[in-house]
Amino acid sequence: MLNSSTPYKRSQSLARGLAILQVLSTTPSGSAQISELSQRTGIHRTTVKRLLHTLIAEGYVKQSRSDTSYRLSHLVRQLSDGVKxxxxxxxxxxxxxxxxxxxxxxxxxxxxxxxxxxxxxxxxxxxxxxxxxxxxxxxxxxxxxxxxxxxxxxxxxxxxxxxxxxxxxxxxxxxxxxxxxxxxxxxxxxxxxxxxxxxxxxxxxxxxxxxxxxxxxxxxxxxxxxxxxxxxxxxxxxxxxxxxxxxxxxxxxxxxxxxxxxxxxxxxxxxx
Missing domain, CATH: 3.30.450.40 (GAF domain)
Known part of the structure; x- marks a missing residue:
């Protein structure tokens, strides 16, 4: 679908990646498991895992060394106040x-x-x-x-x-x-x-x-x-x-x- 104000097609992958970042920035503990991210964004677990891999590779998300949770990285500080x-x-x-x-x-x-x-x-x-x-x-x-x-x-x-x-x-x-x-x-x-x-x-x-x-x-x-x-x-x-x-x-x-x-x-x- 084309947005009425632009001739460009909406990037679904980017929108989903931003949704994951939004959830991570608002979780009380500052971190979340794949299952929680999937539930809160409505994105399938497999897709969440793939997007997290990309966000980690780009430096915006880190996986905890202690468990299987994910949290925002320092780099997000340059974009918002999302990191505690x-x-x-x-x-x-x-x-x-x-x-x-x-x-x-x-x-x-x-x-x-x-x-x-x-x-x-x-x-x-x-x-x-x-x-x-x-x-x-x-x-x-x-x-x-x-x-x-x-x-x-x-x-x-x-x-x-x-x-x-x-x-x-x-x-x-x-x-x-x-x-x-x-x-x-x-x-x-x-x-x-x-x-x-x-x-x-x-x-x-x-x-x-x-x-x-x-x-x-x-x-x-x-x-x-x-x-x-x-x-x-x-x-x-x-x-x-x-x-x-x-x-x-x-x-x-x-x-x-x-x-x-x-x-x-x-x-x-x-x-x-």
Whole structure:
């Protein structure tokens, strides 16, 4: 069919490709599976897969290394505001935590704040021979009982800590009593800041056989994300893990922070 204002035929492939980009730019998590893209665009799954291959080849879409989801790439920044700021962190950090895996063998997660929790944006669980989990992307971790959450909470500004505590105190969750315990909070912050990393050793009830250490990623004088190292507590203590691996973890963080400063991204919105 010809458009009344132009003699040229409408490009169906281009229209479908743009529809996929539109869905990816509006998904709450910033990523989507082929099945979701097919459902939301009305395009057959096979066609969606073919179009994604083209968009990846042209640099506008990337496939997660952790699962089968797809997300917008840096290049889309030149076209619109469709990419969330956290996606910059995820994309920059993904190769870095891949390198970390080569040194540690234990899996790591890249996490960003999501309400009064942190959410896993990228992970090396899928690639670690020592991993005891696989489907970790988009899993939420509590702030006060996980190393990744504590690394955010203990190193963010005091005002933000108070805001986060108020949210947790209002929740009906296992960590709510901890948020009301002023002594626990003070000791947690002091210990974490003094040792330079956060830790947990089976403190999260859902994963009581797991231990971890974690460090924050800073950008523009604020905590932008955290990276953890996860292991079984009967094999390693957090102290032993820090002795062996904290230098590698900090090296990864410094590299990510350096790349973030080169990109000079705009954080935009308030996190709380």
């Amino acid at each position: 700021d956290d996606d910059w962190v995820t994309e920059i950090a993904t190769p870095a935590i891949g390198d970390l895996l080569q040194h540690t063998l234990w899996p790591s997660d890249l996490c960003t704040l999501d309400g009064a929790a942190v959410v896993i944006r990228e992970t090396t669980h899928r690639f670690s021979s020592l991993s005891f989990h696989r489907g970790m992307v988009r899993r939420r971790l509590p702030l006060l009982t996980t190393a990744a959450g504590r690394a955010y909470f203990c190193f963010c500004p005091k005002q933000e800590q108070q805001q986060l505590l108020a949210i947790i105190q209002a929740e009906n969750s296992p960590q709510s009593p901890l948020a009301h315990d002023a002594l626990f909070i003070r000791q947690l912050i002091e210990k974490t800041q003094q040792q330079g990393y956060a830790s947990n050793e089976g403190d999260w009830g859902k994963e009581n056989r797991v231990a971890a250490i974690a460090v924050p990623i800073f950008y523009q004088n604020r905590v932008l994300a955290t990276i953890n190292l996860v292991f079984l507590k009967h094999i390693l203590t957090p102290e032993a893990a820090a002795t062996r691996y904290l230098t590698h973890l900090n090296d990864v963080v410094r590299e990510i922070e350096k790349q973030l400063n080169r990109c000079d991204i705009d954080l935009g919105r308030d996190r709380i």
